Structures are given as C-alpha cells and as structure tokens.
Amino acid sequence: MSNKLPNRKSDFSGWYTQIVNKAGLADYGPVKGTMVIKPYGFELWENIKEEFDKMIKESGHVNAYFPLFIPKSFLSREAKHVEGFAKECAVVTHTRLKSDPKKGVIVDPDSKLEEEIIVRPTSETVIWSMYKKWIQSYRDLPILINQWANVVRWEMRTRLFLRTSEFLWQEGHTAHETKEEAEKETLDILELYRKLAEDYLAIPVYTGLKTDSEKFAGAEKTYCIEAMMGDKRALQAGTSHNLGQNFAKAFNVTFQTKDNKEEFVWATSWGVSTRLIGAVILTHGDDKGLRFPPKIAPIQVVVVPITKNKDQEKNVKQYIEPIINGLKNANIRVFQDWTDNSPGFKFNEWEMKGVPLRMEIGPKDIESNKVVLARRDTGEKIHFSINDVVSQIPVLLQKIQNKLFKQAKDFCDENTHIVSNFKEFKLIISNGGFVRCGWNGDKKTESFVKDKTKATIRCIPFDENPKGLKCIVSGEVAKHEVIFAKAY
Numbered sequence: 001m002s003n004k005l006p007n008r009k010s011d012f013s014g015w016y017t018q019i020v021n022k023a024g025l026a027d028y029g030p031v032k033g034t035m036v037i038k039p040y041g042f043e044l045w046e047n048i049k050e051e052f053d054k055m056i057k058e059s060g061h062v063n064a065y066f067p068l069f070i071p072k073s074f075l076s077r078e079a080k081h082v083e084g085f086a087k088e089c090a091v092v093t094h095t096r097l098k099s100d101p102k103k104g105v106i107v108d109p110d111s112k113l114e115e116e117i118i119v120r121p122t123s124e125t126v127i128w129s130m131y132k133k134w135i136q137s138y139r140d141l142p143i144l145i146n147q148w149a150n151v152v153r154w155e156m157r158t159r160l161f162l163r164t165s166e167f168l169w170q171e172g173h174t175a176h177e178t179k180e181e182a183e184k185e186t187l188d189i190l191e192l193y194r195k196l197a198e199d200y201l202a203i204p205v206y207t208g209l210k211t212d213s214e215k216f217a218g219a220e221k222t223y224c225i226e227a228m229m230g231d232k233r234a235l236q237a238g239t240s241h242n243l244g245q246n247f248a249k250a251f252n253v254t255f256q257t258k259d260n261k262e263e264f265v266w267a268t269s270w271g272v273s274t275r276l277i278g279a280v281i282l283t284h285g286d287d288k289g290l291r292f293p294p295k296i297a298p299i300q301v302v303v304v305p306i307t308k309n310k311d312q313e314k315n316v317k318q319y320i321e322p323i324i325n326g327l328k329n330a331n332i333r334v335f336q337d338w339t340d341n342s343p344g345f346k347f348n349e350w351e352m353k354g355v356p357l358r359m360e361i362g363p364k365d366i367e368s369n370k371v372v373l374a375r376r377d378t379g380e381k382i383h384f385s386i387n388d389v390v391s392q393i394p395v396l397l398q399k400i401q402n403k404l405f406k407q408a409k410d411f412c413d414e415n416t417h418i419v420s421n422f423k424e425f426k427l428i429i430s431n432g433g434f435v436r437c438g439w440n441g442d443k444k445t446e447s448f449v450k451d452k453t454k455a456t457i458r459c460i461p462f463d464e465n466p467k468g469l470k471c472i473v474s475g476e477v478a479k480h481e482v483i484f485a486k487a488y
Contacts, residue, residue, distance in 0.1 A: 034165050074118075197227065237272065288351045358374040434483050
C-alpha cells in the first residue's frame with residue numbers, strides 16, 4: 001500500500017482520514033458511525049489515559065464504574081439535560097431475539113420492556129440516582145468519583161476519533177457541600193485538562209467559559225479548553241461543568257448540614273475523550289504522516305537495523321543489546337524493526353506512524369562505534385557515540401516535545417486575530433483561525449454571527465480584556481471579549 005497522502009493544504013479532511021488508516025490507528029466498524037481502535041491507536045489512548053489518571057488520583061479522586069443502561073425515566077427528571085441529548089440517544093426496547101423460519105433471527109415481540117432503556121450518552125442521571133443512596137450528611141461529602149467508560153451518542157455525521165457513535169472517555173462526577181467547593185473543583189479540573197493538553201499532548205489551548213448557548217445541557221456553567229487544529233479550525237478538547245444543584249434537585253439528593261439544616265448537594269461533571277487522539281493528529285501531523293509528542297507516543301524510539309546478511313544482523317544485535325537494555329531501564333518505549341522490508345520502506349513506515357526518534361545502525365556505525373538518530377519533527381540526523389546515546393535520548397525526546405509545542409503555539413498565535421467590526425470579522429473568519437473581538441452578551445448577536453459565518457463563540461477566555469471594546473455587530477459597549485472560530 002502506498003504511503004502517499006492527499007495534499008494536506010488542499011484536502012485536509014482526506015489527509016486526516018488517510019493518516020488514521022495508513023498509520024494503523026483505527027478503522028470503521030460494521031455499524032455505521034462506529035470505530036474500531038487498532039492496537040497502535042489504543043496504546044496511544046492508554047498512554048493519555050495513564051497520565052490523566054495519575055493527575056486525578058493525585059488530586060484525591062477515585063475510579064468507579066456505573067451501568068451502561070439507564071432507565072428512560074431518569075433522563076426526563078432534568079429537562080434541559082434530556083433536551084440536549086434526546087436526538088442522540090440509542091434506545092433498548094426488547095430483551096431478546098428468536099429464530100423465525102422465514103426471516104431468520106427476529107426481535108421477540110414478547111420480550112418488550114415495560115420501560116425502555118437508554119444506552120448512556122453520559123452518566124449524570126444514573127450516578128445521581130446512586131448518590132441519592134450514598135449521601136445523607138455533610139460527613140459523606142465530598143464524593144470525588146471518575147469513571148473510564150464508553151458512551152453512545154447516535155451521531156449523524158461521523159469522523160474517526162473526532163465524532164463517532166460510540167467513543168471512549170473519562171467522566172468525573174463530584175458532589176460537594178458548598179457552591180464554592182463545586183466551583184473550585186470545576187476550575188481545578190480545567191487546569192488539569194490544560195496541563196494534559198499542553199504538557200503531554202503538546203497542544204496549546206485557550207481556557208475559558210462557554211456562553212449559555214454553548215454550555216452543557218443541565219449545567220450552570222461550562223468551562224472548556226479550546227485548541228486550534230492544523231486547518232485553523234477549533235476543537236473543543238475538554239470540558240468541565242459546574243452543575244449547581246440541578247441534578248441534586250432532579251433526584252432529590254439532600255444532606256444534613258453542620259447546622260442541622262437540609263440542603264441540596266452541589267455538583268460538577270467533567271470529561272475528555274478519544275477525541276484527543278484526533279487533536280494530536282490534526283495539530284502535529286505533516287505531509288509525511290503523524291508526529292507524536294514523545295510523552296504519549298506508543299513507541300518513542302524505533303531501531304532500524306541496516307544489514308545485508310545474517311552475520312551483519314548478528315553483529316548489530318550484539319552491538320545494540322546494551323543500548324536497548326539501557327533505554328528500557330530508563331523507561332523509554334523502544335521497538336526493534338527486524339522485518340525483511342528495505343530500510344527506505346521502514347523509514348517511510350515509521351515516519352507515517354509518527355515515532356519521535358529513529359535509530360539507524362549498520363556495519364559502518366559499528367566500525368565507528370556510533371549510532372545515527374533521526375528526529376521525526378525536524379528530519380535532522382545526529383551521530384552519537386555508543387557510550388553517550390542512552391543518556392542523550394531522553395534529552396532529545398524532551399527537545400522534540402518542546403519543539404512540537406512551540407510550533408503549535410506559534411501557529412495558533414499567528415492565526416489568532418483581533419478585529420473591531422463585522423466586515424473585518426467576515427474577511428478573517430473566511431480564511432480560518434481564531435478571532436478575538438467584543439460581544440455585547442446578547443444571544444441574538446451570537447446567533448446572527450453563526451448564521452452568517454458558521455463561526456461560534458468558542459469561549460470567553462480567562463484572559464479577556466473587554467475594556468474599550470465594542471460589539472462587532474451592534475457597536476454597543478462590549479460586555480465580553482470572546483473567541484470566535486469555525487469548529488469541528
């Protein structure tokens with residue numbers, strides 16, 4: 001199969017789809033909109049999962065698991081919530097199949113459920129039905145629970161990793177004694193998402209508040225991290241929601257306060273998903289394929305032996321053995337490619353797969369007591385003494401991590417514009433990128449811009465400075481400085 005990719009600039013969508021396929025990350029499942037995550041892609045998800053799992057556990061959260069199936073009546077208890085997810089819900093109506101001589105296998109009409117079951121689109125309702133059992137007193141609070149799970153949202157338009165009918169994610173659900181504690185939790189988690197994106201995925205993000213039109217269904221406030229992809233579109237990479245007392249009221253979850261009063265519990269929920277894999281591809285990929293940040297790369301160093309016969313092969317294996325052992329002892333993820341493909345084929349293959357460092361070793365390298373390291377991010381080849389290579393590889397990996405972040409940050413900064421009127425706005429947004437501008441806080445203004453340009457307010461950034469700004473549509477004094485963009 002050819003490794004040639006569609007032109008990234010003229011066919012970004014085709015380029016993305018081909019990368020996912022050719023790099024062996026995922027494939028489409030037999031049911032429309034579903035995704036099979038292949039081993040290489042799943043290892044990437046496991047690395048992301050491992051890093052964030054450490055973060056939340058260090059901050060006092062614990063993991064649990066809640067059912068996939070939710071009684072339909074649960075969703076009707078929180079009106080805004082059900083309205084937000086109603087069109088995406090998969091519904092179970094029967095419990096079994098039976099054989100039919102004419103039609104083969106059919107749904108057994110006698111197995112119809114008294115109450116339909118919803119396959120979870122998110123878990124707030126089922127979790128709060130349990131919190132009702134678990135919470136009686138302030139002594140039972142806070143509850144800081146996260147789960148790693150799958151969810152189903154019956155999407156009409158799907159794209160691998162970015163939007164599929166079923167996807168993997170983490171969802172945190174916490175219960176608190178006070179409004180202030182819930183707000184702090186929401187913002188603390190958002191900071192962890194920022195750290196995950198920037199420090200591990202090498203993706204710069206804006207942090208901020210969603211408008212009421214864009215917030216999570218059933219939330220009082222939704223905070224988010226927004227990233228710019230390689231085609232200058234926005235991707236919502238993570239969200240953290242202050243649910244107020246909405247779900248506690250819906251499920252009548254109260255607690256006895258320290259003053260012996262009865263009060264509804266305060267809540268949050270938050271999540272990131274396998275969409276982050278799409279974000280990594282769209283941010284860092286180039287004309288040759290993937291470029292993985294070393295911290296989350298499934299393979300950090302690939303060894304490509306350059307040999308012509310069994311004797312050379314034996315010599316190379318003996319030569320690299322202490323290197324491989326040294327790298328493994330340093331917790332470097334290393335892979336040796338001993339397939340019988342040509343060196344050129346292997347180079348192209350591992351470039352497509354985005355491995356940060358390629359180690360090339362042949363007879364000449366053995367004679368000179370050196371190895372060659374090729375950087376995936378820059379293409380630079382560096383010669384190291386065999387005595388230095390193990391100690392230098394972690395240094396190089398950190399340099400690659402930093403370089404990828406800087407490139408993405410420079411790209412985001414270069415394509416973030418400040419405008420003062422709608423004419424200028426339309427011109428900029430048609431070419432893509434983020435636009436910072438004044439907004440009067442009116443939903444009608446927000447809707448007008450969306451209708452005319454397909455751009456939405458991605459967030460009200462924490463670093464907003466509305467002083468002196470005017471709304472780009474109405475000309476009124478701006479209530480907020482916001483970031484508009486076209487988004488995935």
